[in-house]
Amino acid sequence: MSGTGAAFQETSAQPRTEAVPFSHLSLEIGHLYMEDFAEGPERLYHHFTSVRPWVEAARASVPALPDGKRSRVSTCFLIDDYFSRLATPAELLPPLLKAAERAGLTIDYLARESGCACTDPKRPERGGLAEAVLNRLVETPPPGSRGFRPPLGQIGWLSNGRRAPDRRTTAALNTAAAWQPPSETGARGHSVFVDVELWDEHTGSRVWSCAFLAAVWQLARLGLLRDKGSAVLTPTAWDAAAFPEDWDALPPLLRLNPSAAHFAAYYTCSVLPSRFLPVEHAVRVILEQTHVDAGAQAQVVARAAAEKFTVPEGVVERTSYVFPPGL
Template sequence: MAGYTESTEHPVISSLPLSHLSIEVGHFALKDIARDPRGIRAQLTHIAPLVAAFTESARLRFGRGARISTCYLIDDYFQPELPPADIVPKLLAAAADTGVRIDYLARESGCASATRFAGGEPIGEPVPIAEMVAARIVPDPAPPATGGRAPTAESGWLCNGRRSSEHDPAQAMTDRRYRPPEEFGRREHTIFLDVELWSHPNGPGRDKRWSCAFLAAVWHLLRLGMLRDHGAPVLDPLVWVPDDPAEPWPDEWSDLPAVIRLNPAAQPFAAYQTLSMLPKRYIGIEHAVRVILEHLDLDEDVVARTVADGVADGVTVPDLVSERLSHLLLDGS
């Protein structure tokens, strides 16, 4: 196992190169990429100067040598029926036409589990990334405990406080007055959020169907370089070298690595801070992401390593990963 030593019986946290900033350059439905290339170009035309502005801002903050990478997340988890051979060329052509550089192309399915590749072929068992993150969830206690709903590990639901009295079991409702939900750590008034992390569409105990919010949280953790498997990064971006240059993209998403390095000269995929340029409809998802990240017991050694790397780089890295995220919400739906 990578990073394992018998002398310590603890995984050694391997070094991970980090950019100063990772910029996510939009997010489009696959059907829109396939059917509305003009609309995609119009949106990317709007995004291009924003990427340039935030790049310059990062250079002013971190110096002219600031390391900045860009990425795009393909929604193949919820829309697997549209093949990469149809989607990827159209997306990359639109990006090239509008001057939007995409250094890394990632698959949302890779946030659920990632297969390692060697020589362009998948090898070994997939790394269950989403399960690894789910195992680190620590829900807030909600005293007095009522037993009204199963714990997060069983129910797949996580909230940022105490649910209303409607969720109390009947035997606990000695006082029939309604008690509203309560956000822990609120500022005078509550903004209560209850997030579904996964479901079991094929029945209890069957395979989990991860929610968009949970996979988005995993996506941010990957971009921040916070996930390890026995001390080693859970995935390595790979340069994609097609077998047939005339048909560079396969018909199945599973035939592609979780993260592809499109730009050989790109700065590192992971970064101290992320910036996500997303349509406004994702504001609810990103609120849920923050709740999820604030309920994770991340590996302290990984956190400490990242903070120490930041010190060496002249970058102040917050201990809370939720404080390393930033967003720009774009007009339109």
């Protein structure tokens, strides 16, 4: 007796995608290196006074909501404790918050860049957000690709098109005409080819690049990161009187303002120094080739639709930047 077979699976075997609340805009008002902090409080104050007009403009740019409802905007600040730790949280964070307040700004959420690499530094063997996002990268093969380049997971480089050939044929040794330039996939007219380094291992262990960690940071702000269905890099309320002496004693993401709007948002805007422009270009290349969690993406679409708030399908289209002059 023959017939079609049916496979049954208990619903409990399928991980449920945890929902997260959303603001309309996540507004990043700074991402500074440790050497910036070393210049003192006035350097921090200059940063925030330069940022403030653009912060106000970004707030005003949020589309009007139905029924006159007020838009939800939260601010965040990413601090580099991954590549260097020149000072302790107890020494560094109070002057930072004071400089922001002096400039008329409030930091709702404070994130540690090391949290974008590994959420549990005491147990690095468990991997972390960077490793999880790496596993979600789907390299887009450019037209005419022959596949002789080693895979992304081995070399740690991701591009937005076709690289120049790195193997010479016998014919290529005899004529310069055999060389081909790199080309951007989907270029409009001329190519802007980018080859992004995701990590290196020169020190004997994997060190994630600034661009890759910034891409993880964007995905976190967009509410698209999950671990077996569970939300990750969620805010921890911080109401202690003082900050600790050890960075690893701080949760990866702090909610400093009890009345802040939600951390995750439908859109992100980052107001950054112009030196971050090439980094953020690389971030967009990474996001364009990241297969985001389908359940998380579906929740974004459903939540936005319920609010009658338009959200584009593409992740990249939900990110924006401001690079103020003189910052």
